[in-house]
Amino acid sequence: MTAARAPRRLLVTGGAGFIGSHYVRTLLGPGGPGALRVTVLDKLTYAGVPANLDPVRDDYRLAFVHGDICDRPLVDRLAAEHDEIVHFAAESHVDRPLHDPDAFVRTNVLSTQTLLDAALRHGIRVFVQVSTDEVYGSIDEGAWREDATLAPNSPYAAAKASGDLFALAAHRTHGLDVRITRCSNNFGHRHFPEKLIPLFITRLLDGAEVPLYGDGLHVRDRLHIDDHVRGIDLVRTRGRASEVYHIGGGTELTNRELVAPLLAETGADPSLVRHVPDRKGHDRRYALDWSKAHDELGYRPRRTFATALSETVRWYTTHRTWWEPLLPPHTTLPHTPRGSGPMTVIHGLDGPLTGGRPVTANGMPHREDPAPEQAGRGADPFALPSREPELTGART
Numbered sequence: 001m002t003a004a005r006a007p008r009r010l011l012v013t014g015g016a017g018f019i020g021s022h023y024v025r026t027l028l029g030p031g032g033p034g035a036l037r038v039t040v041l042d043k044l045t046y047a048g049v050p051a052n053l054d055p056v057r058d059d060y061r062l063a064f065v066h067g068d069i070c071d072r073p074l075v076d077r078l079a080a081e082h083d084e085i086v087h088f089a090a091e092s093h094v095d096r097p098l099h100d101p102d103a104f105v106r107t108n109v110l111s112t113q114t115l116l117d118a119a120l121r122h123g124i125r126v127f128v129q130v131s132t133d134e135v136y137g138s139i140d141e142g143a144w145r146e147d148a149t150l151a152p153n154s155p156y157a158a159a160k161a162s163g164d165l166f167a168l169a170a171h172r173t174h175g176l177d178v179r180i181t182r183c184s185n186n187f188g189h190r191h192f193p194e195k196l197i198p199l200f201i202t203r204l205l206d207g208a209e210v211p212l213y214g215d216g217l218h219v220r221d222r223l224h225i226d227d228h229v230r231g232i233d234l235v236r237t238r239g240r241a242s243e244v245y246h247i248g249g250g251t252e253l254t255n256r257e258l259v260a261p262l263l264a265e266t267g268a269d270p271s272l273v274r275h276v277p278d279r280k281g282h283d284r285r286y287a288l289d290w291s292k293a294h295d296e297l298g299y300r301p302r303r304t305f306a307t308a309l310s311e312t313v314r315w316y317t318t319h320r321t322w323w324e325p326l327l328p329p330h331t332t333l334p335h336t337p338r339g340s341g342p343m344t345v346i347h348g349l350d351g352p353l354t355g356g357r358p359v360t361a362n363g364m365p366h367r368e369d370p371a372p373e374q375a376g377r378g379a380d381p382f383a384l385p386s387r388e389p390e391l392t393g394a395r396t
């Protein structure tokens with residue numbers, strides 16, 4: 001008789017955020033690998049939304065730790081109890097560090113090093129560093145391959161690039177199995193309403209003006225979160241140590257081209273689009289060559305942009321209880337009539353986007369396995385207040 005293999009134990013940082021929570025919901029959802037345990041470590045900053053984990057909160061394989069990845073003793077304790085780390089936690093909004101770069105260096109650089117140190121000390125088998133195409137700067141034509149020079153232009157991108165370099169150094173110096181993913185611009189449901197697509201959707205649904213930076217000709221490759229999390233898991237399970245993999249969406253659009261379907265899907269009037277001065281250091285174009293992930297891992301985006309966008313708009317239309325509490329108070333003011341004054345909001349620059357959520361933290365470690373008949377409906381694994389009705393069709 002052979003002994004049953006123990007399930008893999010994954011530590012997922014930033015698992016209450018947009019992409020991290022989708023990754024966790026996907027891993028624990030139907031079609032996920034099944035035999036694994038997931039611990040989410042999340043500080044619940046303004047961008048961490050406990051309700052993002054509601055669809056899996058009763059899953060006995062999930063534990064939630066409310067904590068900071070900069071907390072060395074905590075990270076150390078957690079690393080000792082896990083086999084792999086998938087590192088999403090970051091300050092992720094590119095506009096914010098223009099005003100407060102320190103938090104970006106702390107979270108995106110220093111704490112990445114804290115995690116790497118703990119991973120080394122406790123023999124973590126795989127460390128996946130989730131990064132971004134923004135580390136390469138801007139590209140007029142063609143697409144970056146994984147060996148392109150890092151040339152970040154914003155404090156956010158510089159901090160992410162530094163985190164990547166520390167991760168690669170941990171491999172070269174100590175042999176830690178580090179794998180890096182760099183992806184293009186994600187979209188999908190539960191995207192915090194400070195980023196372009198959810199900001200536009202939520203404002204247009206309210207009949208409010210939306211800000212379009214500069215001439216609106218900045219180009220981004222749009223990647224649906226279903227494709228992104230699938231790509232990340234391919235890298236985790238099939239990737240090679242010290243390799244960088246690009247995960248792209250295959251739909252390049254200027255922001256102007258993006259606005260047209262957003263107006264159509266929300267039924268909003270085109271006069272609501274207001275051109276505002278460009279952001280400082282706004283990169284013109286990002287483009288990734290993801291043929292390496294395709295050739296080595298079998299990755300290719302499956303979601304069609306138009307369908308996935310339509311689905312995303314529908315989700316925001318039917319889940320106001322998720323996003324309304326996340327808006328700063330002034331964005332809920334009635335629509336400013338065109339020409340009556342300056343825009344009040346440009347991607348959250350003029351005020352903290354905090355939902356002011358009360359949080360009851362509950363910590364590690366994983367609870368004992370429930371009896372089989374209790375699996376999936378045991379006691380609440382992390383007693384955080386639910387903020388929305390049960391999501392139907394969480395996996396888009």
Ligand SMILES: NC(=O)c1ccc[n+]([C@@H]2O[C@H](COP(=O)([O-])OP(=O)(O)OC[C@H]3O[C@@H](n4cnc5c(N)ncnc54)[C@H](O)[C@@H]3O)[C@@H](O)[C@H]2O)c1
Binds near residue numbers: 014042043069093133
């Ligand atoms: N959204 C995109 O389009 C995109 C594109 C490329 C790369 N990425 C990268 O993907 C990752 C996830 O992005 P996202 O859009 O889900 O971000 P997000 O802002 O939605 O979520 C970040 C999560 O990290 C948590 N967090 C922040 N600081 C923390 C700390 N010190 N300790 C513990 N938890 C902390 C937050 O509470 C939040 O839950 C980031 O590393 C980001 O750089 C995102």
